[in-house]
Amino acid sequence: MDSVTDDANRELMLDGNAVAGELRALFAVEVTTGEGECASCGRTHPMGALLAFTQGPGIVLRCPSCEAVMLKITRTPRGVYFDAHGIAVMRIASQA
Amino acid sequence: MAAPISWQIATVKEVRAETAGTRTLALALPSWMRHQAGQHYDLRLTAPGGYQAQRSYSIASAPEREGVVELTVERVKDGEVSGYLHEVPVVGDLIEVRGPIGGYFVWDAMLGGPLLLIAGGSGIVPLMAMLRHRQAAGSRVPARLLYSARGLDELIYRRELDALAADGTGLEVIYTLTRSAPAGWSGFTRRIDLPMLAQVAKPLGPEPLVYICGPTLMVESAASGLAELGIAPARIKTERFGPSGS
Amino acid sequence: MAEGFVSRGFVGRGRAPGARASRIPPGQYETQGFPVLSAGPTPKVRLETWSFSINGLVRKPIKWSWDEFQKLPQEEFLVDIHCVTKWSKLDTRWTGVSVDTLLEAVETDPRAHYVTAFTIEGYTTNMPLEDIRNGRAFVAHQYDGRALEPAHGGPVRLVVPNLYLWKSAKWVTGLTLMERDSSGFWEKAGYNDHGDPWKEQRYTGD
Numbered sequence: 001m002d003s004v005t006d007d008a009n010r011e012l013m014l015d016g017n018a019v020a021g022e023l024r025a026l027f028a029v030e031v032t033t034g035e036g037e038c039a040s041c042g043r044t045h046p047m048g049a050l051l052a053f054t055q056g057p058g059i060v061l062r063c064p065s066c067e068a069v070m071l072k073i074t075r076t077p078r079g080v081y082f083d084a085h086g087i088a089v090m091r092i093a094s095q096a
Numbered sequence: 097m098a099a100p101i102s103w104q105i106a107t108v109k110e111v112r113a114e115t116a117g118t119r120t121l122a123l124a125l126p127s128w129m130r131h132q133a134g135q136h137y138d139l140r141l142t143a144p145g146g147y148q149a150q151r152s153y154s155i156a157s158a159p160e161r162e163g164v165v166e167l168t169v170e171r172v173k174d175g176e177v178s179g180y181l182h183e184v185p186v187v188g189d190l191i192e193v194r195g196p197i198g199g200y201f202v203w204d205a206m207l208g209g210p211l212l213l214i215a216g217g218s219g220i221v222p223l224m225a226m227l228r229h230r231q232a233a234g235s236r237v238p239a240r241l242l243y244s245a246r247g248l249d250e251l252i253y254r255r256e257l258d259a260l261a262a263d264g265t266g267l268e269v270i271y272t273l274t275r276s277a278p279a280g281w282s283g284f285t286r287r288i289d290l291p292m293l294a295q296v297a298k299p300l301g302p303e304p305l306v307y308i309c310g311p312t313l314m315v316e317s318a319a320s321g322l323a324e325l326g327i328a329p330a331r332i333k334t335e336r337f338g339p340s341g342s
Numbered sequence: 343m344a345e346g347f348v349s350r351g352f353v354g355r356g357r358a359p360g361a362r363a364s365r366i367p368p369g370q371y372e373t374q375g376f377p378v379l380s381a382g383p384t385p386k387v388r389l390e391t392w393s394f395s396i397n398g399l400v401r402k403p404i405k406w407s408w409d410e411f412q413k414l415p416q417e418e419f420l421v422d423i424h425c426v427t428k429w430s431k432l433d434t435r436w437t438g439v440s441v442d443t444l445l446e447a448v449e450t451d452p453r454a455h456y457v458t459a460f461t462i463e464g465y466t467t468n469m470p471l472e473d474i475r476n477g478r479a480f481v482a483h484q485y486d487g488r489a490l491e492p493a494h495g496g497p498v499r500l501v502v503p504n505l506y507l508w509k510s511a512k513w514v515t516g517l518t519l520m521e522r523d524s525s526g527f528w529e530k531a532g533y534n535d536h537g538d539p540w541k542e543q544r545y546t547g548d
Contacts (some may be wrong), residue, residue: 005430011312011339011383018152018336021138022196024101048200049334055507056379057426057528065335067383069464076532076545082530094201105347142347147354174375176355184351192347 004075005018013053016048019059022073026080033093039086040068102127103140109164109188113254119182119216120156120168123191128163129138131155133225134202134307134335140238141177151177154221154309154335155196158228165196168252170218173174200247201335202322203307209237211299214288216244216310216319219337220252227260228269239267242296244288246275270296288314293321306332311340313318359407365422366430367539372513373429376494385463385513392497394481395516396444398411403510404447404514411483413499414439418479420497421503423510424539438482438500441474444517452521458526459511466526467509468535469502471519478504481514506537506544 008053016023016032032048041087043065058074058081070086082093084090102199106123122162140150157166172178174299184190203211203226211230213223220243230239245251251271261269272284272292284292297304306327315334323329355371366372389408389540397403406414407419418437424430430544450471460469473479479502481492495512502509508528529535 007384007491007493008339008378009380012378012380013312013383014335014336017136017201020136021152021180021194024197031195031200032148037417040191048198048201051383052194052336053373053381055377056429058379058381058515058531060381062382062433072531073532074528078532078545078547081531117440141349141352143352143353143354144348149352180349189350190347191349246521 012053014052014054016050016061018052018054019061019073020048022059026073026082027092028093029092030095031090031092034091036070036090037088038063038066038068038070038083039088041066042088101197102298103192103194105190106193108187108191111185112185114168117171117249117250118168118252119122119171120164120166121181121185121191122157122164123193124164125193128165129196130159130162131165131168131196131246132199132202132204133159133229135137135196135225136222137165137193138168138176138197139181140192140193141180145336149176152197155225156221156228158232160229162233168209168221168224180199182217183339187267187316201307201309201333203229203305205233205235206239207305209235209239210304211237211239212295212297212300212304212306212322213239214244214306214308214310215241216288216314216318217246217250217337217340218252219308219310219315219335221309222335223307224253224257226307227257230267230271231260231265236265238300240296241267241269241302242249242272242275242288242292243274248271248276248278248281288318290321290324293318293323297322297325297327302326303325303331307335308332309335310337312336345468346400349539362432365432367424368542369544370424370539372415372427372521373431374548376431376434377425377427378493379425379427379507380493380512381465382463386519387455387462387492387497387498392393393515394444394498396448396519397516398518399451400519401449401451402436407499411439415443417480419482419501421501423501423503424509426533426537426539430539433453435486436480436482437484437487438479438480438498438501441479441481441500441517442477444481445475450519453521456520458514458518458524459509459514460518461511462513462515465512465513468524468526468529469509469537470523471507473505473509473536474502474517478502501530504538506534508541509532509537 053060061071072083110122153167156168395405500514
């Protein structure tokens with residue numbers, strides 16, 4: 001991964017922590033403590049550590065290793081669209 | 097058991113200026129739930145007609161303080177929500193919040209240490225919750241905070257941090273001012289870089305628990321710097337706050 | 343959530359006063375800044391290997407290198423842009439090549455009714471071909487007289503001012519002309535295949 005540049009777009013990037021509330025609202029449990037395996041490169045990362053792009057029409061979470069899209073969430077009047085085909089497997093941590 | 101997290105209406109109990117650009121709101125919550133240091137609340141404003149704006153704010157207060165959470169809000173240039181929070185709420189006002197949220201970027205005294213905290217600007221807020229919790233829990237794990245701000249006036253919680261660092265429990269606070277420093281300043285006067293990280297991290301040994309929070313670029317640079325110094329990436333937790341303030 | 347809860351003293355974004363108001367589509371507010379909205383990190387693009395292609399339902403697919411692209415007839419465009427996240431920016435100035443100029447080089451097939459714009463890193467967006475011809479769209483490499491910044495889609499982005507800004511694909515590398523519409527990155531996630539801000543076509547079904 002070599003796209004760490006000083007640009008306005010990179011500055012706006014957040015991580016999974018920032019969308020923990022949205023994910024919790026969908027799953028009813030804490031998701032950012034769990035892990036997701038990237039369907040593109042096969043590496044596993046904590047959901048809280050995924051790269052988050054939140055400024056646009058929806059939330060996009062990307063693999064910190066290869067930057068492939070792992071999760072796309074949009075809220076529309078017809079409902080919430082949840083595209084997780086970029087996640088091979090997600091483990092949700094046992095909730096205390 | 098995980099409880100569902102719903103929006104609730106909190107009451108402003110206290111409004112306190114911290115620096116020129118930051119203020120703390122203490123909110124009394126009807127459904128207070130003990131949080132972990134590092135977590136945040138989502139906050140939502142609703143205009144007549146239904147327009148809504150929502151932001152996340154890290155909890156500044158320790159979990160030991162029951163019934164109330166403190167949120168420290170930095171005023172963002174042209175910020176729709178931070179502008180409102182800096183101008184409007186007074187004691188008694190109602191604000192809609194949801195939380196506590198986030199389990200990844202948290203520290204509990206039970207996790208032990210040594211603890212290395214690195215803050216850029218308003219990134220100090222969740223780390224302050226960690227230090228307040230450390231104190232309230234009576235923890236004596238060795239801890240170091242490296243806190244970067246543009247100038248002395250922009251250091252949030254400075255007096256409290258200096259007091260914590262002097263209470264003999266093993267906390268050291270190191271400041272770096274990146275734009276202007278007062279005469280006689282003995283701290284660092286530059287952006288966080290590899291030599292600074294090496295110097296600050298060294299006394300904590302090879303396996304500290306690291307928490308880094310602040311502007312995205314600073315966080316990424318510090319995280320990769322510490323990994324270069326040999327700290328295992330699994331021990332480094334980061335929370336990106338987006339662009340630095342104006 | 344409490345029904346009808348309103349935050350005291352919060353009014354949200356205002357609407358533009360006076361004559362400018364008629365240039366702001368329903369549900370939008372005017373911004374003076376130029377917000378950066380992306381679905382991913384800014385790609386690094388090397389001009390030596392950059393190209394722009396038009397393929398699909400065309401008589402002869404074509405590919406331009408950066409040097410070839412720079413030699414095409416260039417124009418200045420002054421347009422209003424509207425983002426589905428509700429901000430609009432008036433009188434934005436761009437320099438680039440009209441899509442009409444590009445399409446002339448390929449001779450489109452009469453069965454081509456739709457187009458998908460594709461980009462350097464996998465983002466796609468779709469729209470009717472009609473919405474990018476006859477002066478309605480261009481491919482820009484300068485904004486406000488300076489080279490287009492990477493964060494805003496540089497070196498080259500598509501600009502389709504009459505549709506919501508997500509259709510103006512950043513880091514565009516070509517167009518595929520098609521007979522049938524094919525939903526792109528956001529369209530597959532509930533956003534409108536057409537995206538006309540004047541009809542407020544934000545989402546599927548609007």
